[in-house]
Amino acid sequence: MDASVGRVQIFDYWNVEDELIAEGVLLSTEPNQLVNDIPLGPNAAVVKVERVVKSDAFIWRPTTEMTKMGDAVHGTISWPIDKLQLPD
Numbered sequence: 432m433d434a435s436v437g438r439v440q441i442f443d444y445w446n447v448e449d450e451l452i453a454e455g456v457l458l459s460t461e462p463n464q465l466v467n468d469i470p471l472g473p474n475a476a477v478v479k480v481e482r483v484v485k486s487d488a489f490i491w492r493p494t495t496e497m498t499k500m501g502d503a504v505h506g507t508i509s510w511p512i513d514k515l516q517l518p519d
Contacts, residue, residue, distance in 0.1 A: 439478060441500075442514045444491045452488040453500050455480045457515065458507065466509040467494050475509050 441453040459477040463470055466477055469492065486501030491510050497503050 438481075438518055439476075439515045440518055441478060441480070441510055442516065443485070443488050444511055444514050445489050450485070450488075452483070452485040453480050453503070454482045454484070454518070460512065466507060467492070469509075471509050474512050476512050476515055477507060478510050478515065479507050480504055 437457060439455060439457045440451055441455060443450040443452045455478045457476055458479055459471070460475070461471065462473050462475075464477055465471070471477060480500070480503040483500050483504050486499060488500040490497055490500060490503060490508055491514075492508070497506060497508065
């Protein structure tokens with residue numbers, strides 16, 4: 432799945448179950464895809480963050496430039512597939 436496949440909702444990985452923290456576009460689930468120079472790996476996705484709901488939520492794989500979701504707006508992050516959902 433290399434092409435952009437559509438909008439997704441991003442749910443908090445660290446704290447609260449089923450808490451919506453952002454929305455974005457799913458770009459890839461290819462395990463060899465590099466995100467911030469790190470291979471994506473299994474059961475993860477590359478997501479472009481377009482709208483942040485909870486800016487102080489921590490990112491799953493932080494970088495020196497991005498540690499919280501507010502830092503990731505309009506950026507590309509990796510996120511666990513089981514914490515992504517297609518909007519209703």
